[in-house]
Amino acid sequence: MPRTRLTRTVALSALVALLLTAATACGDAGGLQGSGPTETAVSPDKLWPQLTPASRPAYEIGEVNREVVKGVMLPGDDIHDVNPVTVVRKELDKSPGDYEGKDAQYRETGRLMAQCAGGAGHGKCPVLRPYFRDLTGDGRPELTVGFRLMPGRTTAVRVYTVEKHRLMQVMSWDDAVSSVELAGRSVIIRSPSEVAGYEYRLQWTWDADQKAMLLTHDEMLRTGPRKKTPHLFPWSWGDGA
Structure with a gap:
């Protein structure tokens, strides 16, 4: 049957009734309602x-980065x-x-x-x-x-601690960086992915046994909008078929 003004009116009436039923259900203060089969x-x-x-x-990738920085002593451990x-x-x-x-x-x-x-973070100094x-x-x-690795858009990220008056490097990573965060006991680095709408999120967390920051999370996350879902009513509301 062709979709005419009459069928459009019937469809609109059915839609209004459906919405009213849903609104009534949302406002119902009655008992629990099932959400369907589990x-x-x-x-x-x-x-x-x-x-x-x-x-x-199979491969040595340097999962534990722990190295004394020679020539830097800290008598006061500060x-x-x-x-x-x-x-x-x-x-x-x-x-x-390399440099x-x-x-x-x-x-x-x-x-x-x-x-x-002038120190790190000043002028054209590559140290941030x-x-x-x-x-x-x-x-x-x-x-x-x-510190920035130039020419190019790579950034080197390092973490240091003090042990027995010595400066100890406990994390090292070079990457194209979107952002770096310190959260709790972790360092989080976000990097762009070659897949549009996604990014990499890598997280290093302090491990007391290894006495180093270990890569504990390595994941790809969506950053762009998801694909649009199909319209609930695919037909046109216009007159005619």
């Missing part, structure tokens, strides 16, 4: 049980006495081929370190403003340092 729980299927469980990783620019220079000095010379991968970082006389927060739970702050 989906049956399905246990996971273990695949290939005949395989021998692996006892060691991490506020650390100069972030000095710490970054110590790292650059270990790999001069010195016209063909060096991060030559701009090496060149702009000369602009750090430092942050201090207790990430280990011992009541003393740790030092979080970032």
